[in-house]
Amino acid sequence: MASLITPQIFVALGSVEPDLVEPLLAEHQRLIQDPNADELAAADAAIVRAAYRVDRELLDRMPALKVIARTGVGTDLVDVAEANRRGIPVVITPGSNTASVAEGVFAHLLALVKKLSPLTSLVREGRWDQRAGVVVGDLEGFTLGIIGYGRIGRRVARIAEAFDLKVLAYDPYAEIPDPIRCNTVEELLAGSDFTTLHVPLTAENHHLMDAVRIEAMKPGAVLINCSRGGLIDLDAAHAALESGQLSGLGLDVYDPEPPAHHRLFDHENVVLTPHLMGFTRQGMAHTVRDAAKGAVDVLAGRQPAAVAAP
Numbered sequence: 563m564a565s566l567i568t569p570q571i572f573v574a575l576g577s578v579e580p581d582l583v584e585p586l587l588a589e590h591q592r593l594i595q596d597p598n599a600d601e602l603a604a605a606d607a608a609i610v611r612a613a614y615r616v617d618r619e620l621l622d623r624m625p626a627l628k629v630i631a632r633t634g635v636g637t638d639l640v641d642v643a644e645a646n647r648r649g650i651p652v653v654i655t656p657g658s659n660t661a662s663v664a665e666g667v668f669a670h671l672l673a674l675v676k677k678l679s680p681l682t683s684l685v686r687e688g689r690w691d692q693r694a695g696v697v698v699g700d701l702e703g704f705t706l707g708i709i710g711y712g713r714i715g716r717r718v719a720r721i722a723e724a725f726d727l728k729v730l731a732y733d734p735y736a737e738i739p740d741p742i743r744c745n746t747v748e749e750l751l752a753g754s755d756f757t758t759l760h761v762p763l764t765a766e767n768h769h770l771m772d773a774v775r776i777e778a779m780k781p782g783a784v785l786i787n788c789s790r791g792g793l794i795d796l797d798a799a800h801a802a803l804e805s806g807q808l809s810g811l812g813l814d815v816y817d818p819e820p821p822a823h824h825r826l827f828d829h830e831n832v833v834l835t836p837h838l839m840g841f842t843r844q845g846m847a848h849t850v851r852d853a854a855k856g857a858v859d860v861l862a863g864r865q866p867a868a869v870a871a872p
């Protein structure tokens with residue numbers, strides 16, 4: 563006999579692995595994956611990855627939608643205000659990929675300071691005798707500036723301690739212990755050998771690191787961005803790499819994604835990853851778990867653990 567319960571339809575958008583979502587659903591819940599399928603119109607819940615844009619046009623195609631669940635934190639590509647206007651909450655998963663990103667920051671930083679990419683090429687290409695020409699550095703004793711002292715920023719600070727890095731932090735919205743707090747971005751940049759960005763992308767933060775701010779960094783500083791691509795003016799960063807004002811740049815995120823090729827991608831002092839630092843195997847599993855749970859909670863009339871502010 564056919565079930566009397568109308569199935570609740572979930573859709574996974576933007577390379578969210580179905581194998582991770584399906585076990586989290588109940589018997590009367592079904593997952594579809596094709597964003598163009600006619601079934602999209604029937605979707606009750608959308609589980610959405612960071613680089614997937616949820617705008618009016620997509621919302622129009624999902625008139626039955628009751629919840630959007632972002633696998634992660636940043637909601638810069640989700641029109642939260644419009645979703646809320648339609649009565650659709652946007653669930654987020656704070657903390658689910660905090661450790662993944664914080665570790666990713668150090669992967670970038672160490673790769674740059676220890677020159678992993680050029681040294682790999684050198685050994686691979688049998689150029690051993692050129693190794694003296696590559697200057698490898700340490701983290702110990704240098705200063706790491708953290709812009710944005712939220713979950714990821716604080717985790718980065720904890721890891722930094724183990725490297726005997728000194729830490730500075732700037733975040734006008736967070737409590738920061740006195741000895742490490744900076745009152746302006748400029749104060750932080752002037753005192754930091756390495757700077758890492760952990761703020762959301764907002765209109766106010768667009769090109770937070772522009773030509774003037776990059777010039778305000780210590781000469782030869784290293785800049786890491788595992789937050790959002792729009793935070794850095796890449797043309798300015800390229801000029802700074804060419805002049806030596808920046809000795810290294812690590813990017814996990816781009817604007818837009820996927821990015822068009824930028825000339826700085828070819829620079830030897832650059833490390834690039836394709837927005838995967840939060841989406842490690844564990845980060846992906848945790849974010850999908852928490853997003854699916856949040857969506858199921860909303861459909862069941864329960865309060866989800868976290869929703870995005872418009």
Ligand SMILES: NC(=O)C1=CN([C@@H]2O[C@H](COP(=O)(O)OP(=O)(O)OC[C@H]3O[C@@H](n4cnc5c(N)ncnc54)[C@H](OP(=O)(O)O)[C@@H]3O)[C@@H](O)[C@H]2O)C=CC1
Binds near residue numbers: 635659734736763839
């Ligand atoms: N590469 C990846 O895969 C991932 C990237 N991210 C990115 O990392 C960002 C940070 O994540 P998370 O630490 O969890 O977020 P949190 O909200 O915990 O921390 C961000 C902090 O930055 C503050 N802030 C906002 N604007 C500024 C500013 N102009 N200067 C200094 N501080 C500011 C925020 O204040 P307030 O709360 O008042 O806004 C908040 O305290 C996310 O927004 C996302 O874009 C996150 C996960 C994975």
Ligand SMILES: O=C(O)C(=O)CO
Binds near residue numbers: 637
């Ligand atoms: O959590 C986020 O905002 C990410 O970018 C990872 O998906």
